[in-house]
Amino acid sequence: MSWWHDLPADEAFGLENLPYGVADLPGGPRVVVRVADHALDIAGLAERAGMESGRVWDSPSLNAFLDQGPEAWAAARAWLQETLRGTERDDCVATHLHPLADLTLRLPIDVADYVDFYASEHHATNVGRIFRPDSEPLTPNWKHLPIGYHGRSGTIVVSGTDIARPSGQRKAPADPAPTFGPSRRLDIECELGFVVGGASMIGEPVPLDHAWDHIFGVVLLNDWSARDIQAWEYVPLGPFLGKSFATSISAWVVPMAALASARVALPGQDPVPLPYLRGDAAYGLEIACEVDWNGTVVSRPNYRDMYWSPAQMLAHLSVNGASIRSGDLFGSGTISGPEKESRGCFLELTWSGQEPVTLADGSPRTFLEDGDRIVLRASATGANGSRIALGECAGTIRP
Numbered sequence: 363m364s365w366w367h368d369l370p371a372d373e374a375f376g377l378e379n380l381p382y383g384v385a386d387l388p389g390g391p392r393v394v395v396r397v398a399d400h401a402l403d404i405a406g407l408a409e410r411a412g413m414e415s416g417r418v419w420d421s422p423s424l425n426a427f428l429d430q431g432p433e434a435w436a437a438a439r440a441w442l443q444e445t446l447r448g449t450e451r452d453d454c455v456a457t458h459l460h461p462l463a464d465l466t467l468r469l470p471i472d473v474a475d476y477v478d479f480y481a482s483e484h485h486a487t488n489v490g491r492i493f494r495p496d497s498e499p500l501t502p503n504w505k506h507l508p509i510g511y512h513g514r515s516g517t518i519v520v521s522g523t524d525i526a527r528p529s530g531q532r533k534a535p536a537d538p539a540p541t542f543g544p545s546r547r548l549d550i551e552c553e554l555g556f557v558v559g560g561a562s563m564i565g566e567p568v569p570l571d572h573a574w575d576h577i578f579g580v581v582l583l584n585d586w587s588a589r590d591i592q593a594w595e596y597v598p599l600g601p602f603l604g605k606s607f608a609t610s611i612s613a614w615v616v617p618m619a620a621l622a623s624a625r626v627a628l629p630g631q632d633p634v635p636l637p638y639l640r641g642d643a644a645y646g647l648e649i650a651c652e653v654d655w656n657g658t659v660v661s662r663p664n665y666r667d668m669y670w671s672p673a674q675m676l677a678h679l680s681v682n683g684a685s686i687r688s689g690d691l692f693g694s695g696t697i698s699g700p701e702k703e704s705r706g707c708f709l710e711l712t713w714s715g716q717e718p719v720t721l722a723d724g725s726p727r728t729f730l731e732d733g734d735r736i737v738l739r740a741s742a743t744g745a746n747g748s749r750i751a752l753g754e755c756a757g758t759i760r761p
């Protein structure tokens with residue numbers, strides 16, 4: 363029997379997961395599907411199976427596949443699971459499987475528009491206390507709408523890409539004037555990123571109950587943030603150069619279909635939001651995340667603690683008639699839970715640098731130092747009790 367029929371029960375990239383990515387294969391970059399520690403060249407397999415629609419995978423990004431919409435995504439997943447579970451095509455499958463160790467993975471999507479939300483009440487409360495100690499931590503709008511800002515899609519990079527420490531204007535409240543130089547308060551934000559497929563017409567909002575038809579899958583996302591640059595520049599228009607220098611995402615996009623068993627009710631919304639943000643589609647996801655700093659896990663946030671649902675974020679982002687298109691990416695906002703050990707950024711975890719964390723080698727940390735490596739990981743429970751991992755999201759800081 364071929365090895366993929368007999369994967370260990372705890373294999374987190376087994377046949378219930380099947381995330382999509384893009385790899386450099388002989389003949390050029392193409393869409394692949396991860397099966398344990400291998401990548402399946404699905405364009406090659408589809409061609410051999412005589413599948414006309416499989417041509418979308420002979421492409422250096424997932425965008426053409428994303429364009430096809432939810433019925434095609436479901437059909438592709440069913441075909442892949444059937445092909446991998448059956449035995450009649452094993453020889454053919456085997457010739458299209460490549461060990462991941464031999465491959466370079468690319469950014470899986472050609473990122474169209476990028477939006478980042480602020481959907482964790484715990485994170486927003488903590489950051490409000492730190493950045494705005496003289497005001498209410500949550501702004502008056504916070505529980506009425508998922509707050510977001512438009513980010514820079516051109517600087518989204520694939521996991522494994524080094525991150526150059528950004529320079530910019532820095533000014534602490536006590537400084538008489540800003541100075542220019544490398545950020546001294548470089549931080550991370552552990553988030554999920556949702557990959558959008560299909561398009562809407564400008565002027566036509568995506569209603570909440572159709573939002574999931576446009577959310578193809580999920581990646582881990584690290585919204586690297588230079589807190590000193592951010593704190594000085596962000597009033598009144600929001601984050602700009604403190605965040606636009608780089609955002610990392612996983613090389614693998616886990617389809618929402620793999621996470622059907624991870625759906626949970628939101629923690630609760632009070633006040634009840636306006637009607638366009640209300641409905642059964644407003645659910646959350648139980649996804650356990652971890653933040654690894656040079657080999658030490660310093661935080662374990664869980665996505666189930668988020669206040670706003672991904673469907674509400676998509677409905678809100680288009681309610682003014684702004685159109686969406688395949689390849690759009692929206693970040694959830696930093697995932698933080700109620701406990702200190704579940705804070706998703708170092709600004710909160712070290713309380714603005716006042717409470718250092720100690721890594722396994724004994725070294726204290728507040729913000730990132732050159733050479734530091736961050737790896738975000740996450741997993742959930744999938745169908746039949748399987749484990750579903752998201753692709754890791756790693757990055758190392760260079761000067």
Ligand SMILES: O=C(O)/C=C/C(=O)CC(=O)CC(=O)O
Pocket residue numbers: 478479480481482485486489490493551553585587596601694695696
């Ligand atoms: O409250 C602020 O002024 C700033 C907030 C952030 O930096 C967070 C942001 O990027 C959104 C998020 O990740 O939750």
Ligand SMILES: [Ca+2]
Pocket residue numbers: 478479551553585693695696
């Ligand atoms: Ca963010």
Ligand SMILES: [Mg+2]
Pocket residue numbers: 584585586587605606607608609
């Ligand atoms: Mg960023």
